[in-house]
Amino acid sequence: MRAYLLRRAGISLLTLIIASIVVFLGVRAVPGSPATALTGNTNFSPAALAAINRAYGLDNPLPVQYVDWVGQVVTGHLGSSPVTGMPVTTELGNAFPITFELTVLSMVIALLLGIPTGILAAIRRGRSADYASNAAALFGLSIPSFWFGIMLILLLAVVLKWLPASGFVSFSVNPGQNLAHIIMPAFVLGTGVAAVLMRQTRSGMLETLRQDYVRTARAKGLSEWVVILKHSLRNSLVTVATVIGLQFGILLSGVAVTEEVFGLPGIGQLTINAVFQRDYPTIQAVALLTAVIVIVINLVMDFVYMILSPKVRLAGEPG
Amino acid sequence: MSIATMPGTEPTVVLTQPSRQGWWRRFRRRPPAVIGLAGVVIVVLVAVFAPFLAHYSPVVSQFGHVLEGPFSPGHILGTDELGRDELSRLIYGSQATLEVGVLATLLAMAVAIPIGIAAGYYRGAMDMIAMRITDVVLAFPFLLIAVGLAAIFGPSLQNVIVALGIAQLPGSVRIARAEAMALREQDFVQAAIVTGVKDRVILFRHLFPNMLSPLLVQASVSIPAAILGSALLSYLGLGVQPPTPSWGNMLASAQTYLYNDPWIAIFPGVAIFLTTLSFNLLGDGLRDLFDPSMR
Numbered sequence: 107m108r109a110y111l112l113r114r115a116g117i118s119l120l121t122l123i124i125a126s127i128v129v130f131l132g133v134r135a136v137p138g139s140p141a142t143a144l145t146g147n148t149n150f151s152p153a154a155l156a157a158i159n160r161a162y163g164l165d166n167p168l169p170v171q172y173v174d175w176v177g178q179v180v181t182g183h184l185g186s187s188p189v190t191g192m193p194v195t196t197e198l199g200n201a202f203p204i205t206f207e208l209t210v211l212s213m214v215i216a217l218l219l220g221i222p223t224g225i226l227a228a229i230r231r232g233r234s235a236d237y238a239s240n241a242a243a244l245f246g247l248s249i250p251s252f253w254f255g256i257m258l259i260l261l262l263a264v265v266l267k268w269l270p271a272s273g274f275v276s277f278s279v280n281p282g283q284n285l286a287h288i289i290m291p292a293f294v295l296g297t298g299v300a301a302v303l304m305r306q307t308r309s310g311m312l313e314t315l316r317q318d319y320v321r322t323a324r325a326k327g328l329s330e331w332v333v334i335l336k337h338s339l340r341n342s343l344v345t346v347a348t349v350i351g352l353q354f355g356i357l358l359s360g361v362a363v364t365e366e367v368f369g370l371p372g373i374g375q376l377t378i379n380a381v382f383q384r385d386y387p388t389i390q391a392v393a394l395l396t397a398v399i400v401i402v403i404n405l406v407m408d409f410v411y412m413i414l415s416p417k418v419r420l421a422g423e424p425g
Numbered sequence: 426m427s428i429a430t431m432p433g434t435e436p437t438v439v440l441t442q443p444s445r446q447g448w449w450r451r452f453r454r455r456p457p458a459v460i461g462l463a464g465v466v467i468v469v470l471v472a473v474f475a476p477f478l479a480h481y482s483p484v485v486s487q488f489g490h491v492l493e494g495p496f497s498p499g500h501i502l503g504t505d506e507l508g509r510d511e512l513s514r515l516i517y518g519s520q521a522t523l524e525v526g527v528l529a530t531l532l533a534m535a536v537a538i539p540i541g542i543a544a545g546y547y548r549g550a551m552d553m554i555a556m557r558i559t560d561v562v563l564a565f566p567f568l569l570i571a572v573g574l575a576a577i578f579g580p581s582l583q584n585v586i587v588a589l590g591i592a593q594l595p596g597s598v599r600i601a602r603a604e605a606m607a608l609r610e611q612d613f614v615q616a617a618i619v620t621g622v623k624d625r626v627i628l629f630r631h632l633f634p635n636m637l638s639p640l641l642v643q644a645s646v647s648i649p650a651a652i653l654g655s656a657l658l659s660y661l662g663l664g665v666q667p668p669t670p671s672w673g674n675m676l677a678s679a680q681t682y683l684y685n686d687p688w689i690a691i692f693p694g695v696a697i698f699l700t701t702l703s704f705n706l707l708g709d710g711l712r713d714l715f716d717p718s719m720r
Binding site for chain 1 (some may be wrong): 683690
């Protein structure tokens with residue numbers, strides 16, 4: 107088991123290194139010189155260009171530049187935005203808590219909606235509850251999240267005036283207002299992920315409910331709830347955990363557009379503004395941060411997978 | 426039958442041949458799948474015959490008819506903020522939507538299938554490389570891939586297709602790889618290997634044709650995902666550039682007028698929703714057909 111953990115961690119580290127090389131080369135593939143990309147200026151005298159190249163170490167060979175860059179990133183130096191003049195770390199620090207709150211809240215909504223309906227659909231297979239859950243999941247999979255957001259704004263903010271249409275208030279300033287601003291976007295994102303979780307939970311449950319050990323548990327006279335929750339659900343969650351990890355990257359794309367729809371100044375909005383302002387240091391930092399988050403979450407999900415699955419736990423190697 | 430004659434007569438071919446007619450009969454018995462297929466056919470026809478169906482130009486402004494409501498004379502779905510007929514823009518908008526959905530999926534398949542088959546068949550170093558590629562792609566949400574391409578090449582429809590195609594690589598590689606691994610252990614492939622059939626022949630004649638149904642199912646879920654992705658990107662201004670209509674960029678400009686003229690934000694969303702729903706219904710139907718255990 108320990109060997110497996112180390113192997114997984116090693117693979118994640120390798121993935122991270124390749125991803126960082128992709129990010130590093132990406133900024134150097136931008137049209138014009140990297141000096142343009144990093145400072146936002148286009149008109150340099152040859153002397154000024156040489157000075158900037160020296161200052162940023164751009165006259166070194168690429169592998170040297172890469173190692174220097176990694177050294178800076180690890181010590182928290184991500185450069186400054188040529189647009190705002192602020193250090194990228196400050197910008198990320200301001201935006202990150204908003205995106206974090208939105209992501210966590212939408213995951214909570216997704217789990218609360220997706221897993222119980224998945225269980226319900228599986229144990230009531232072929233009956234009205236199953237059809238209703240499936241229809242709801244299909245709806246969640248097919249609806250564009252940003253349009254769903256716009257429609258909710260139309261209903262809850264424009265027509266009913268229950269919730270604010272856009273903007274953000276920090277939790278420390280006003281917890282009630284904070285919730286009022288974040289609940290609609292979190293619901294929009296959460297329902298999309300819930301649809302995937304519901305389908306995964308349902309098919310996982312249908313699979314495990316057929317297994318011999320579930321029949322044995324029933325034959326032992328265990329109550330139906332113990333059989334469903336302890337024997338069947340626990341094993342179904344093994345695949346659900348993997349899906350949550352894979353969904354996370356997709357969720358982050360949805361987060362960006364949802365922030366744009368609801369006017370939340372999070373990482374997503376920061377990225378989109380950065381693209382249109384050609385703010386490459388910010389794009390580079392966001393790309394790297396996202397890759398780190400996705401890789402770490404998938405590694406954690408692998409460990410969760412191992413804890414949940416007795417097959418993997420005992421054999422030390424996934425099937 | 427001697428082993429030497431087996432590679433030419435794969436048992437799977439014998440099995441699928443008589444059931445080909447039953448395929449359609451079984452598909453027909455699933456109303457949701459049939460509705461999905463009908464929806465897909467309708468969208469394709471609308472996109473192909475857009476110039477004949479639309480009464481107005483999708484791009485020419487008519488400032489005398491700005492933001493007319495639905496059912497106004499001559500404009501059954503009203504007009505947008507530049508006086509362009511909403512229905513005509515929806516009809517033309519289907520072209521970019523379908524183009525991205527289908528081309529992104531084809532691109533992903535064209536790259537993923539050879540990688541996946543080679544990884545699953547040869548295992549070892551080939552497999553390791555293929556898996557690391559998919560890990561790295563998975564580490565970047567498709568929005569970031571699109572952002573990167575837009576930053577380097579400028580926003581365009583081609584970049585959206587490439588970004589969404591790259592984003593779909595991991596799923597398709599995994600399916601082709603899993604199928605190749607499973608097929609490799611089958612008797613007819615093992616027989617081909619021991620009789621010295623060339624690898625190229627095994628990969629293209631024995632492995633590829635036998636993994637078409639799971640790949641078809643994968644395509645039917647990839648297309649709606651790519652459609653949603655392209656709508657999202659053009660909403661953000663990274664995709665189809667105005668004045669060319671796409672359902673995503675129609676929504677982006679409509680959000681400004683949400684308070685007084687909400688209908689122009691409703692119709693493009695309904696169009697995206699119904700299209701992805703049709704593909705998803707069709708995809709579910711195909712999966713039930715090919716893989717009954719998933720039901």
